[in-house]
Amino acid sequence: MAPSKKRLFQKNSRLKPFFPLLLFSATSCLAGWPNPARAETIEADLLVVGGTESGCAAAVQATRMGVKKIVLVNDIEWLGGQFSAEGLGAIDENRAHGYDGSVPIPRSGIFRDVIDAIEERNAKLYGGVPRPGNTRVITTSRPKVSEAVFRELLAPFEKTGQLKRFSNYRLQRVLTEKNCVFGATFLSTDSGDELIVRARLTIDASDWGDVIQGSGAEWDSGPDAKSEYDEPGTCRSRDCHRP
Secondary structure: OOOOOOOEEEOOOOOOOOOOOOOOOOOOOOOOOOOOOOEEEEEEEEEEEOOOHHHHHHHHHHHHOOOOOEEEEOOOOOOOHHHOOOOOOEEOOOOOOOOOOOOOOOOOHHHHHHHHHHHHHHHHHOOOOOOOOOOOOOEEOOHHHHHHHHHHHHHHHHHHOOEEEEOOEEEEEEEEEOOEEEEEEEEEOOOOOEEEEEEEEEEEOOOOOHHHHHHOOOOOOOOOOHHHHOOOOOOOOHHHHOO
């Protein structure tokens, strides 16, 4: 499959992550070590780049679908992306005007697993209150609580070896062949060791779309303009959000 405006790269199979994978118009500054201290090569069925909420969800869903060998590579130690490392304490859910505090759409899948676990922890921390705080959203969470929830979400599959996670590894190079992505190389920000992962399928769940940019694929960013997608709640053109 030729690289295109997509967040999913594949050769032989398909997976769909449950959380949206967000791209931003930015350049990734990937610091590297000039001479790797040690190199390790891993063959996998699935490579997930990024320990964000979407990356964790994609990895867990893949395990539930029976993918046998999954590698998740994260550029930092914390898991959970916006929920944790990026400090989103008030978790947004779609809601219309006149919001009355109820859940606007049925919670399901991994999102429900995460939210239920967060609210259970909140209740233990705050005297039985699962949704503390006076906010305009439904569920709130301290970053370290959310991070612990995502870590527990991955833990059973890491224990069995179905999922292998690497923390503090930055993307160095995207491996491509005949217009297909077949893996990536990474450098440890702790030791300078090199990690090479070759996979049948690669999912870009990074914050900045590092795999997409590094693959040479066409990519885009910004709001879904009304002129292009007939999106009623956004601007006529993308330029309205630019300074």
